[in-house]
Every structure is written in C-alpha cells, then in structure tokens.
Amino acid sequence: xxxxxxxxxxxxxxxxxxxxxxxxxxxxxxxxxxxxxxxxxxxxxxxx
Amino acid sequence: xxxxxxxxxxxxxxxxxxxxxxxxxxxxxxxxxxxxxxxxxxxxxxxxxxxxxxxxxxxxxxxxxxxxxxxxxxxxxxxxxxxxxxxxxxxxxxxxxxxxxxxxxxxxxxxxxxxxxxxxxxxxxxxxxxxxxxxxxxxxxxxxxxxxxxxxxxxxxxxxxxxxxxxxxxxxxxxxxxxxxxxxxxxxxxxxxxxxxxxxxxxxxxxxxxxxxxxxxxxxxxxxxxxxxxxxxxxxxxxxxxxxxxxxxxxxxxxxxxxxxxxxxxxxxxxxxxxxxxxxxxxxxxxxxxxxxxxxxxxxxxxxxxxxxxxxxxxxxxxxxxxxxxxxxxxxxxxxxxxxxxxxxxxxxxxxxxxxxxxxxxxxxxxxxxxxxxxxxxxxxxxxxxxxxxxxxxxxxxxxxxxxxxxxxxxxxxxxxxxxxxxxxxxxxxxxxxxxxxxxxxxxxxxxxxxxxxxxxxxxxxxxxxxxxxxxxxxxxxxxxxxxxxxxxxxxxxxxxxxxxxxxxxxxxxxxxxxxxxx
Numbered sequence: 001x002x003x004x005x006x007x008x009x010x011x012x013x014x015x016x017x018x019x020x021x022x023x024x025x026x027x028x029x030x031x032x033x034x035x036x037x038x039x040x041x042x043x044x045x046x047x048x
Numbered sequence: 049x050x051x052x053x054x055x056x057x058x059x060x061x062x063x064x065x066x067x068x069x070x071x072x073x074x075x076x077x078x079x080x081x082x083x084x085x086x087x088x089x090x091x092x093x094x095x096x097x098x099x100x101x102x103x104x105x106x107x108x109x110x111x112x113x114x115x116x117x118x119x120x121x122x123x124x125x126x127x128x129x130x131x132x133x134x135x136x137x138x139x140x141x142x143x144x145x146x147x148x149x150x151x152x153x154x155x156x157x158x159x160x161x162x163x164x165x166x167x168x169x170x171x172x173x174x175x176x177x178x179x180x181x182x183x184x185x186x187x188x189x190x191x192x193x194x195x196x197x198x199x200x201x202x203x204x205x206x207x208x209x210x211x212x213x214x215x216x217x218x219x220x221x222x223x224x225x226x227x228x229x230x231x232x233x234x235x236x237x238x239x240x241x242x243x244x245x246x247x248x249x250x251x252x253x254x255x256x257x258x259x260x261x262x263x264x265x266x267x268x269x270x271x272x273x274x275x276x277x278x279x280x281x282x283x284x285x286x287x288x289x290x291x292x293x294x295x296x297x298x299x300x301x302x303x304x305x306x307x308x309x310x311x312x313x314x315x316x317x318x319x320x321x322x323x324x325x326x327x328x329x330x331x332x333x334x335x336x337x338x339x340x341x342x343x344x345x346x347x348x349x350x351x352x353x354x355x356x357x358x359x360x361x362x363x364x365x366x367x368x369x370x371x372x373x374x375x376x377x378x379x380x381x382x383x384x385x386x387x388x389x390x391x392x393x394x395x396x397x398x399x400x401x402x403x404x405x406x407x408x409x410x411x412x413x414x415x416x417x418x419x420x421x422x423x424x425x426x427x428x429x430x431x432x433x434x435x436x437x438x439x440x441x442x443x444x445x446x447x448x449x450x451x452x453x454x455x456x457x458x459x460x461x462x463x464x465x466x467x468x469x470x471x472x473x474x475x476x477x478x479x480x481x482x483x484x485x486x487x488x489x490x491x492x493x494x495x496x497x498x499x500x501x502x503x504x505x506x507x508x509x510x511x512x513x514x515x516x517x518x519x520x521x522x523x524x525x526x527x528x529x530x531x532x533x534x535x536x537x538x539x540x541x542x543x544x545x546x547x548x549x550x551x552x553x554x555x556x557x558x559x560x561x562x563x564x565x566x567x
C-alpha cells in the first residue's frame with residue numbers, strides 16, 4: 001500500500017497531483033519504452 | 049441474398065440477438081443516473097481495457113487506416129497511431145480527470161472555469177458527438193457495402209443500425225456499451241489479422257510487396273517530397289501529436305474514464321486497451337498496403353478494407369466480419385449516445401430547463417437525448433464526403449478547446465476569460481488560414497500546418513487575457529485543486545477539510561482501497 005502522507009488537501013497545483021510518484025514515473029518510462037519499441041519493430045518489419 | 053451466403057446471414061442474425069440480450073440484461077443494473085452515465089463507477093481492469101479499446105476502435109478505424117495507407121503508404125498508419133506518442137503522458141494525466149470526480153467533460157469546465165463555458169462546451173460537445181456518430185455510421189455503411197458488393201447499401205445499413213443501437217443502448221447505458229465493447233474487441237482482434245495470410249499470398253508476401261511498390265511506401269515517416277497534402281513527414285507527425293495532447297482529454301469520450309473504480313484500474317486497463325488498438329492497427333495498415341498492389345486504381349481507397357473482407361475471407365467469416373464491424377461501430381455509438389445523454393441531461397437540462405426534477409426524470413431525459421442523437425447522427429452521416437474529412441474536422445474542433453482544459457490543470461491564474469480568448473482566437477486564426485493562406489499554398493489546408501498556427505495563437509491568448517483579467521473565485525479554485533491533489537479513495541480528506549462533495553462520491557471506508565485501489 002502506498003501512503004501519500006498528507007491529511008490536508010493542497011489547494012493549488014502541486015506535484016501531489018501525480019501521487020503515487022513511483023507508479024507515475026515508473027509507468028511513464030515503461031509506456032514510453034513500449035511505444036518506441038512498437039514503432040521500431042514495425043519499421044524494421046517493413047524494411048525486411 | 050443481400051450479397052451474402054446463408055451462413056453469413058445466420059451469423060449476422062445471431063449477432064443481433066446477442067446484442068439485444070446484452071441490452072436487456074444490463075438494463076437491470078441501471079437504476080440511477082450514475083449507473084447510466086458511468087456504470088456506477090464499478091468498472092474493473094477488464095471492462096476499462098475493453099472499453100478503451102472499444103471506444104478508441106470504432107469500425108471507422110480499419111477503413112480509415114487501410115484507406116490512408118492505400119493513399120500515403122505505411123505513414124498513413126499515423127491516422128490511427130496519432131495518440132500513441134501521447135500514451136506516456138496519458139499514463140500521467142489520465143488519473144487527474146478521474147480525481148475530479150466528475151461525470152462529464154463539461155463538468156470540468158463548470159468546476160474549473162464558469163457555468164457559461166460549461167454550457168458552451170456542452171453544446172459544442174453534443175454537436176461533435178453528432179459528427180462522431182455520423183462518422184461511425186458512414187464507416188459502417190461503407191464497410192458493409194464493400195463486403196456485400198453493394199448488396200446492402202449504406203442507405204439501408206445506416207438507419208437499421210441506428211435503430212438497433214437506440215433499442216439496446218437507451219436501456220443499458222454505459223454498462224451495455226462496455227459489455228458490447230468486450231464482444232467487439234475480441235471479434236476485431238481476430239478479424240484484423242485473419243485477412244492477412246490470404247492477402248499476403250495474393251501479393252507474394254513482403255517480397256512481392258517490395259517488388260511492386262516504391263520504397264517510400266514502407267516508411268513510417270515519408271520524406272518531404274511531392275504533394276504536401278499527401279505526405280505525412282516528421283513535421284506532420286509532430287503536429288498531429290501536439291494536437292493529440294490538447295485534444296485527448298477534452299474529448300467528450302473522456303467521460304468513459306470516469307467509470308473506472310479507481311485510478312490504478314484506469315491506468316492499467318486504459319494503457320493495455322490503448323496498446324491493443326495500436327497492434328490491431330498494424331493489421332489494418334498491411335491490408336491497405338496489399339490493396340495498393342491488388343487494386344491499384346481504386347477511386348475510393350476507403351472501400352479497400354471491405355473489398356478485402358469480401359474477397360479474402362472464407363464463407364461464414366464475411367458475416368462475422370460484418371458483425372465485428374457493426375459491433376465496433378455500435379458499441380462506440382452507444383458510448384457516444386450515453387455521453388451526449390449525460391451532457392444534455394446534467395449540463396443543459398438540469399442547469400437551464402428543469403432544476404428540481406427527480407433522478408428518475410433526469411434518467412428519462414437522458415435516454416430520450418440518446419435516441420435523438422442517433423437521429424441527428426444519421427443526418428450528419430450524409431453531410432461528410434468521407435470518413436477522413438470528418439475525422440480531420442473533429443481533430444481541429446477538439447484542439448480549439450483542448451488547451452483550456454490542459455492549462456486549467458496547471459495554471460492556477462488561468463480564468464474563464466482566458467479560456468474564451470483561447471477558443472475565439474483559435475477559431476479566428478483557423479478561419480484566416482483557410483481563407484488567406486490556403487489559396488497561396490495548398491499545404492495550409494492540412495490539419496498539421498493549420499494547427500501550427502492556431503494552437504500557439506490560442507495558448508498565447510489564454511495567458512495574456514488571463515493575466516489581464518481578474519482571477520477565478522478563490523473558493524472555487526481551492527475546491528478544484530483539492531480534488532486534483534486527493535487520490536480517489538481518500539474522499540474523507542476533502543470532507544474533513546470542509547470541501548463540498550456529493551455524498552454518493554464517498555466510498556466505503558476501506559483501508560486497502562485508500563491508495564488508488566492498489567493492494
């Protein structure tokens with residue numbers, strides 16, 4: 001379980017909008033890698 | 049009969065029976081507006097995944113991609129891969145809209161800016177939903193016409209399909225749409241790749257394709273040569289991507305995200321569903337590539353997917369392909385119907401016409417609006433000359449409104465005056481481009497060149513006007529950003545802080561569910 005560790009809500013744009021950070025940042029790079037991989041694979045297949 | 053063998057007709061009839069049953073069964077779980085609009089916010093990963101796939105994958109996509117690849121070469125795949133580059137950003141941004149605990153996209157504009165902007169977005173969203181519905185109906189008509197060799201014309205297919213959707217979707221709501229998405233998802237994945245072995249064998253495989261076609265037809269980014277309106281290069285891809293960033297979250301279909309039971313479910317289901325679509329797109333693109341060799345002089349490239357289905361699928365599977373295409377279109381249309389119904393009932397009817405009616409009354413109004421949308425969609429279906437025209441028009445409209453949504457998330461000083469300025473300036477710049485630049489150079493008729501002007505102009509207007517006019521009400525902003533900073537499942541924080549929240553948003557206190565539903 002991830003604990004965001006705050007009890008009063010922030011009332012302006014903050015980085016807490018992106019909690020839980022580990023999942024947000026980690027997932028971003030995994031999805032990015034997936035996208036790049038798919039493009040590269042399709043282009044390579046087309047050149048074969 | 050109807051250009052199809054008996055086996056195909058049996059498959060089609062069976063399909064319609066299943067669809068009707070889905071509507072009937074799911075209708076039992078629809079008692080309130082919340083059930084109808086966002087499936088009671090009970091969707092798990094599978095339903096979210098199939099819904100993302102289903103809403104994003106309508107029957108128009110195989111036609112659009114195969115047709116675009118027929119025209120542009122493999123680079124035409126970007127007509128569907130447009131949002132793929134934006135997917136990592138979607139991973140980050142998508143949960144934010146779920147955190148707002150809203151039902152519809154116009155709810156966002158009311159929560160962040162003003163009631164007037166919410167009303168404007170509601171009206172434009174309903175118009176856009178009509179265009180999208182019309183687009184789906186054209187697509188269905190074209191593909192069935194192609195598969196049956198004209199045995200079933202689009203003038204017959206469009207009204208019949210619309211009628212069936214009205215029957216099952218007005219009773220089943222978002223849940224019926226999601227369940228049919230599961231059905232169509234399975235059919236589309238299988239059928240997208242079933243065409244390929246026989247088509248490849250007809251053209252002599254990849255070697256045959258390479259021998260028959262010039263090398264640029266195989267490039268995902270074409271070099272900047274020849275007619276700029278028929279060349280998708282790096283600049284075009286980049287601008288389509290930027291359009292995607294601003295257009296993605298503002299699309300009324302973003303309402304479907306609100307059905308996820310928590311943020312983690314939305315992220316996982318949404319991402320896998322979106323990836324499924326990109327993979328299926330490859331199958332459709334290859335159909336378009338093979339079609340260039342098989343039918344080199346098609347006057348309407350968008351017919352090639354239907355023609356391929358007719359010629360290269362075995363008996364019985366043509367009916368299944370029609371069922372798959374109808375399912376794809378109908379599930380998307382039913383979602384659009386529910387979205388339009390929600391927007392009309394919540395953001396227009398309940399705000400401006402009848403403010404004190406019961407939940408049951410609003411549900412009835414919503415269902416009636418859903419049915420009306422279908423009738424308007426039929427009218428729109430005959431206004432656009434092709435699927436691509438309608439899709440390009442849609443991209444521009446969403447991009448005009450998109451910056452106001454994205455900027456509103458991060459720029460606290462942004463206000464409704466700035467938002468209005470952004471929309472008005474974008475439309476003016478777009479119109480000036482069409483009137484004065486297109487006659488000088490035809491490249492300005494493309495969505496990528498036009499958006500390179502209207503997007504920066506609109507964003508600049510947003511900042512200038514926002515900073516020159518009074519800020520939004522402090523309490524309103526506090527409520528908005530407090531929601532954004534509070535994960536789904538931690539509503540008690542908002543309530544303790546004295547920020548209003550509709551009681552039905554409060555989830556049962558489950559410590560295991562407190563952090564985005566992750567266990």
